[in-house]
Amino acid sequence: MTKWTLGASGPIALTISLVPALSPFTVQAAPFNAPPATGILDSLCYDYVPKVEKPKSNEEANAQPVEVDADRLEAKQGGTAVYEGDVKVRQGVRKFDSDYAQLDQKSRDVIAIGNIYYNDGQITVTSDKTLKSNLDTKNSELEEGKYQVHGSPVRGFADKVTMTNNNQNITLEGAQYTTCPPGQEAWTLKAGSIDIDQGEVFGEAWNASLWLYDYPVFYFPYINFPIKDERKTGLLYPGYTQSSKNGMDITQPFYWNIAPNYDATITSRFMDRRGLMEQVEFRYMPDPAHVGSLYFENLADDKQYDETDSLNDNLSDGHRYLLNARHTSMFMDNALRVSVDYTKVRDRDYNYFNDFSPRVGTQVDNQLQQSLMAGYFQQNWNLNAEVRTYQILLASAQQPHELMPRINHNYYQQGSWYDLAWNTELTNFGYNNDQAIAQNQGEAYTGTRFYTAPTLTIPLIDEAGYFLDSQYKLMYTHYDQTVPDNMSSTFTSRFTPQGSNEVTLEEGTITRVLPSFRLKGGMTFERDQQWFGEVASQTLEPEFQYLYVPYKDQDNIGVYDSTTMRQDYYSLFSDRRFAGLDRISDSNRISVGVTTRIYDPEGDERIRLAVAQAFDFVAPRVKLYSSDVVNTNNRSPLSFEGDAKINEQWFAHAGAQYDVEQRQMSASNSALEYRREKLISQLNHRFVRDANYDLDNKGQVTDLNQIGLLLTAPLNDQWHLYGGYYQELNQNVKSDRKVGLKYDSCCWSINFNLEWVNTPDNVNMTPTSERSLGIQFEMKGLGSVGTGSKGTSLDTEALPYIRPFNLRDQ
Numbered sequence: 001m002t003k004w005t006l007g008a009s010g011p012i013a014l015t016i017s018l019v020p021a022l023s024p025f026t027v028q029a030a031p032f033n034a035p036p037a038t039g040i041l042d043s044l045c046y047d048y049v050p051k052v053e054k055p056k057s058n059e060e061a062n063a064q065p066v067e068v069d070a071d072r073l074e075a076k077q078g079g080t081a082v083y084e085g086d087v088k089v090r091q092g093v094r095k096f097d098s099d100y101a102q103l104d105q106k107s108r109d110v111i112a113i114g115n116i117y118y119n120d121g122q123i124t125v126t127s128d129k130t131l132k133s134n135l136d137t138k139n140s141e142l143e144e145g146k147y148q149v150h151g152s153p154v155r156g157f158a159d160k161v162t163m164t165n166n167n168q169n170i171t172l173e174g175a176q177y178t179t180c181p182p183g184q185e186a187w188t189l190k191a192g193s194i195d196i197d198q199g200e201v202f203g204e205a206w207n208a209s210l211w212l213y214d215y216p217v218f219y220f221p222y223i224n225f226p227i228k229d230e231r232k233t234g235l236l237y238p239g240y241t242q243s244s245k246n247g248m249d250i251t252q253p254f255y256w257n258i259a260p261n262y263d264a265t266i267t268s269r270f271m272d273r274r275g276l277m278e279q280v281e282f283r284y285m286p287d288p289a290h291v292g293s294l295y296f297e298n299l300a301d302d303k304q305y306d307e308t309d310s311l312n313d314n315l316s317d318g319h320r321y322l323l324n325a326r327h328t329s330m331f332m333d334n335a336l337r338v339s340v341d342y343t344k345v346r347d348r349d350y351n352y353f354n355d356f357s358p359r360v361g362t363q364v365d366n367q368l369q370q371s372l373m374a375g376y377f378q379q380n381w382n383l384n385a386e387v388r389t390y391q392i393l394l395a396s397a398q399q400p401h402e403l404m405p406r407i408n409h410n411y412y413q414q415g416s417w418y419d420l421a422w423n424t425e426l427t428n429f430g431y432n433n434d435q436a437i438a439q440n441q442g443e444a445y446t447g448t449r450f451y452t453a454p455t456l457t458i459p460l461i462d463e464a465g466y467f468l469d470s471q472y473k474l475m476y477t478h479y480d481q482t483v484p485d486n487m488s489s490t491f492t493s494r495f496t497p498q499g500s501n502e503v504t505l506e507e508g509t510i511t512r513v514l515p516s517f518r519l520k521g522g523m524t525f526e527r528d529q530q531w532f533g534e535v536a537s538q539t540l541e542p543e544f545q546y547l548y549v550p551y552k553d554q555d556n557i558g559v560y561d562s563t564t565m566r567q568d569y570y571s572l573f574s575d576r577r578f579a580g581l582d583r584i585s586d587s588n589r590i591s592v593g594v595t596t597r598i599y600d601p602e603g604d605e606r607i608r609l610a611v612a613q614a615f616d617f618v619a620p621r622v623k624l625y626s627s628d629v630v631n632t633n634n635r636s637p638l639s640f641e642g643d644a645k646i647n648e649q650w651f652a653h654a655g656a657q658y659d660v661e662q663r664q665m666s667a668s669n670s671a672l673e674y675r676r677e678k679l680i681s682q683l684n685h686r687f688v689r690d691a692n693y694d695l696d697n698k699g700q701v702t703d704l705n706q707i708g709l710l711l712t713a714p715l716n717d718q719w720h721l722y723g724g725y726y727q728e729l730n731q732n733v734k735s736d737r738k739v740g741l742k743y744d745s746c747c748w749s750i751n752f753n754l755e756w757v758n759t760p761d762n763v764n765m766t767p768t769s770e771r772s773l774g775i776q777f778e779m780k781g782l783g784s785v786g787t788g789s790k791g792t793s794l795d796t797e798a799l800p801y802i803r804p805f806n807l808r809d810q
Helices: 039-045 058-062 311-317 352-356 431-437 489-494
Strands: 067-069 072-076 082-089 094-103 108-112 117-118 124-126 130-134 138-149 154-164 169-178 187-197 202-213 215-227 240-245 247-259 262-271 274-287 290-299 318-330 338-344 367-377 381-392 402-414 421-429 447-461 468-483 507-521 523-533 534-549 587-599 605-616 638-645 650-659 664-676 679-693 701-714 719-728 734-742 747-759 768-778 783-786
Touching: 318 352, 338 381
Parallel strands: none
Antiparallel strands: 067 082, 072 082, 082 094, 094 108, 094 117, 108 130, 117 124, 124 138, 130 138, 138 154, 154 169, 169 187, 187 202, 202 215, 240 247, 240 768, 247 262, 262 274, 274 290, 290 318, 318 338, 338 367, 367 381, 381 402, 402 421, 421 447, 447 468, 468 507, 507 534, 523 534, 534 587, 587 605, 605 638, 638 650, 650 664, 664 679, 679 701, 701 719, 719 734, 734 747, 747 768, 768 783
């Protein structure tokens, strides 16, 4: 065995990075040691990819002893050593083989010929030609080298590789790059010349072309590309879709890498039925505690705008735009937090989101939210403030009151025998009367509300298997209201009792003091049970609650941020019947319920069933509006919730609220789902009484009665089918239909999806239908072109995919 000490400067260290990160248009370079996402094809496509073997550090690798083995060693005159026949060099994880190797001891030149093999644990290079290198200058040349990156399908070929400046500068001539398995080269990127400076972020390539099989399809005279996992300025891939509403829709984004913590994306979006829209997004992060983004899009002249629409006379020029700003800052070790969430479209542009589907903004019930929040948080208390305004996106909707501002303080203290909580809130409710008058809505009442409620909870029994808690609360509320003479008829009608002509709202100060008492308890029983022939555990958990709040007439108080809570199983054990603080319902009610669970031998919850109902000793008299009819029903709807994991493939959920007095269903939801590997199918149904728009009778409401079917199924290793279908049963309207087909091979994929969406127009509530076709083509490891951000997702344009099964795993 002949020892040849090479250290860091020998042939083993000369092949630093022969892989060009050729990604035209690509901004964010993906590291080459991560294979592209391929799902079910991983094990089929990349079994040939070697694993990464990485030393702890280069210094440690260079310090390893070098072992050289050859069939014959010859020392020639002049200081030349020649190794011939199965030459093998080993240094830690590094390996170097050749048929012939020659070292000139004086010039320090190395020549290797034939069957050259290099492997440093991160890349493998082979060549049948010649390698020339100098151990001092580290300049090297390799002829006709093939390379394979470890842990990644990235591989390629170069006619000639030249490395200089301590291997920092690499030039590849006649280079090729692909991520396809050997023999399946669906695409290849070829370049005449590539220069890489490993001290820089980007490399350069000249005379580059993209080939599909044996045919060139795209040519780049010059491109630069990332050689590190960093962003670069340049064009992103264009997007394309075709829809019945916007026609041909083409987007071409340009990315500007301003600095490591600042960037911008400028997009031109051309819609042949509407015009040219410009979109700009600016993102910033001066430091991790301060993060934000600004987004703006503008369409100067919408060709589809209907100038005859009297509700939108102020948009007669067709100018449409959207502004979105988001920011979060944290100070003092995250104790002090400030955030902004602001989204606005042009006034009375109700259908902006229906027409353009921007992926920004917070929407709640056809309202765009604009808020500024600041808070200080400690372990036992917090103080936060918020200013919030709204922009309505529905012509027939009433504008909500604004928080101008709301200041909230919460205090918590846990003692040895008690829990103390104290919530205090001060809110000034404003109203954009100028906008309301412009929309012929009339003025609204405004006011300031102060609320404070100390709450004392005393556990009476706290033992394993059963508990009993008592809670005492005192709720003090003070209002200072302003009621205009020309108040909107909508508000006037709401606060006028049936059979009366007098509005119940009062001007000036109003004080409301209400105590509350709650007693809540429960027990847990367990027993062994059989579950498909195995020993399982079943629980029986009865619980009850008694709640008492005295009655106080509140019809003279405006409704600013309150609404009726829909009663389900969990709300029956709450201490509120209304969301918000403007109405505190009287209560003399007992709620009873029982839950049973089954746990399998591994401790996973397989079944949960719960049923509950509340009984009023005296029917509650507090109403949301004085025009409402008092409900004399002494029993709440009978509520049921059930979840089941039948086996590893089948899941089921059901929930229902049944009105025992009216003998009809108030609401229900159910889902049945089957999962097996990549196959997912779900059948679901939703019903809510009087919770949907009636498209045949504008301005009226009807029941929400909707059925849905979702499916994603691999047809074989390459073909994948997916889709969704939702239909309104009462109105016989197909809400959303989506079908897609994806072909996925080892190195490329193509995805087709077709979707039909029915949504009500936000101006006149007429149903509108839109059809869109999406095509997405992906060359794995190079990027994708086309549309379909959802890919093969079960989300549709109208509704997201939800797994409603709420079971606990061990």
